[in-house]
Amino acid sequence: MSTQTNIKVLKNFINGEWIDASPNAKTIPVPNPATEEILAFVPLSTKSDLENAVKAAKNAFTTWSKTPVPKRARILFSYQQLLVEHWDELANLITIENGKSYNEAYGEVQRGIECVEFAAGAPTLMMGKQLPDIATNIESAMYRYPVGVVGGITPFNFPMMVPCWMFPLAIACGNTFILKPSERTPLLANRLAELFTEAGLPKGVFNIVHGAHEIVNELLQNKDVPAISFVGSQPVAEYVYKTASANGKRVQALAGAKNHSIVLQDANLEETVKQIVTAAYGSAGERCMACSVVVAVGDIADPLIEKLKIEADNITIGNGLDEDVFLGPVIRKEHRERTEQYIECGIQEGAILLRDGRNDLIRKEKGYFIGPTIFDNVNPSMKIWKEEIFAPVLSIVRVETLEEAIELTNKSDFGNGACIFTDSASSIRYFRDNIEVGMLGVNIGVPAPMAFFPFSGWKNSFYGDLHANGADGVEFYTRKKMITSRLE
Numbered sequence: 191m192s193t194q195t196n197i198k199v200l201k202n203f204i205n206g207e208w209i210d211a212s213p214n215a216k217t218i219p220v221p222n223p224a225t226e227e228i229l230a231f232v233p234l235s236t237k238s239d240l241e242n243a244v245k246a247a248k249n250a251f252t253t254w255s256k257t258p259v260p261k262r263a264r265i266l267f268s269y270q271q272l273l274v275e276h277w278d279e280l281a282n283l284i285t286i287e288n289g290k291s292y293n294e295a296y297g298e299v300q301r302g303i304e305c306v307e308f309a310a311g312a313p314t315l316m317m318g319k320q321l322p323d324i325a326t327n328i329e330s331a332m333y334r335y336p337v338g339v340v341g342g343i344t345p346f347n348f349p350m351m352v353p354c355w356m357f358p359l360a361i362a363c364g365n366t367f368i369l370k371p372s373e374r375t376p377l378l379a380n381r382l383a384e385l386f387t388e389a390g391l392p393k394g395v396f397n398i399v400h401g402a403h404e405i406v407n408e409l410l411q412n413k414d415v416p417a418i419s420f421v422g423s424q425p426v427a428e429y430v431y432k433t434a435s436a437n438g439k440r441v442q443a444l445a446g447a448k449n450h451s452i453v454l455q456d457a458n459l460e461e462t463v464k465q466i467v468t469a470a471y472g473s474a475g476e477r478c479m480a481c482s483v484v485v486a487v488g489d490i491a492d493p494l495i496e497k498l499k500i501e502a503d504n505i506t507i508g509n510g511l512d513e514d515v516f517l518g519p520v521i522r523k524e525h526r527e528r529t530e531q532y533i534e535c536g537i538q539e540g541a542i543l544l545r546d547g548r549n550d551l552i553r554k555e556k557g558y559f560i561g562p563t564i565f566d567n568v569n570p571s572m573k574i575w576k577e578e579i580f581a582p583v584l585s586i587v588r589v590e591t592l593e594e595a596i597e598l599t600n601k602s603d604f605g606n607g608a609c610i611f612t613d614s615a616s617s618i619r620y621f622r623d624n625i626e627v628g629m630l631g632v633n634i635g636v637p638a639p640m641a642f643f644p645f646s647g648w649k650n651s652f653y654g655d656l657h658a659n660g661a662d663g664v665e666f667y668t669r670k671k672m673i674t675s676r677l678e
């Protein structure tokens with residue numbers, strides 16, 4: 191049973207101990223976004239808390255980095271088993287602190303577990319390379335070593351999956367880790383640490399320091415933290431990337447998105463609508479791979495919109511723990527208000543509001559709910575097209591050709607995901623080769639790559655060069671040593 195998620199003020203996890211943040215740390219409440227019930231208070235830890243964590247992680251690195259790789263992997267195998275055993279509990283906790291439906295949360299746990307499974311392959315993933323005869327009697331070999339203490343900073347929208355993109359692989363590669371979870375969804379991280387400890391992870395290898403931007407700034411400046419993995423919104427990602435690299439760190443910073451789904455006239459309408467509704471409104475649109483713009487090509491627009499509206503009307507809104515609920519709340523009251531401002535802005539800009547989620551009845555009850563919203567006749571001069579709203583708001587842009595659709599999509603500053611719905615192989619190929627986006631879907635609404643492939647946004651959706659997960663992740667969490675030997 192968890193002891194660290196059922197307490198009033200959450201503790202930090204440093205050197206294998208659950209420790210109160212320093213006495214001068216303020217706390218902020220963590221409400222359940224569906225009920226507004228206060229689940230816990232999260233401390234805004236201070237510089238000294240972070241320094242203690244860095245000290246512990248640096249100490250642990252000396253032995254963990256030299257622990258045989260298969261032994262490290264074995265702990266990951268045990269961890270995987272524990273996560274599977276606690277699947278329901280973890281999904282439940284995600285729904286309670288984030289608000290997404292239980293089904294979505296259950297899927298998120300799966301995505302997290304897959305990262306642990308990938309990381310357990312460390313003995314193979316960390317192998318080097320060699321060439322026996324680079325010159326007469328001379329050979330060369332490349333070895334991989336861990337980097338040191340890695341800092342991970344994560345967003346609220348995937349409290350399990352996103353941290354799992356980082357710490358299991360970093361740790362399997364021999365690094366030690368300090369996680370600064372989102373202060374809006376901090377509970378799940380504590381449970382992940384408890385289970386990792388149960389799996390046999392030595393003290394100090396995985397640490398958690400709760401807090402907000404102050405802890406981020408300390409991580410970015412600390413000389414004993416050579417690598418930073420960040421996932422969050424675009425302005426913060428850009429700031430993290432610039433600051434961490436100016437301080438000589440390697441950094442990967444995954445950022446915001448504005449994902450377009452292009453629908454051609456030969457698309458299977460039923461299936462397309464199903465996929466788009468899930469992609470636009472699942473997790474209340476709070477996904478970096480959410481579909482936020484539909485680009486309807488030619489005559490498909492009217493029948494597509496009609497069906498989208500019917501499906502949106504049929505969505506069950508409510509507490510994600512209740513059966514049949516598809517659309518939960520957004521994360522906070524302020525986020526709902528911000529979304530309402532975007533809706534107002536879309537109206538002012540001249541888009542046609544086809545469905546207004548502000549009117550959904552559930553809004554009269556407690557919780558930060560907003561219903562599915564659809565705008566038609568959106569164009570690229572509008573703020574609702576340019577900016578990430580991160581809520582259940584879908585914009586529709588009408589164009590005449592696939593070329594126009596791609597040109598429009600490529601105008602976006604973001605390049606995380608894009609999808610095409612069509613039956614035509616040549617259109618798919620044209621889309622694949624000309625779209626300036628890193629993760630593509632063909633007749634699929636949410637083309638999020640699995641743990642063994644890189645999560646590979648482009649443009650302002652990503653800062654750095656090595657992406658999270660897959661071979662990129664291994665490359666990011668290791669450094670190479672070359673040895674050239676004369677053997678005669």
Ligand code: NAD
Nearest residue numbers: 344345346371372402403406422423426444445446447478
């Ligand atoms: P956020 O940027 O507000 O917060 C992310 C992290 O940064 C949190 O831990 C937070 O404490 C910290 N932070 C926030 N403001 C800061 C500041 N001024 N200085 C230093 N640190 C700061 O993001 P969020 O609202 O929690 O998450 C949603 C965002 O994350 C969306 O933009 C979404 O697209 C993005 N996201 C991207 C991906 C991806 O793979 N590209 C995946 C998930 C989420």
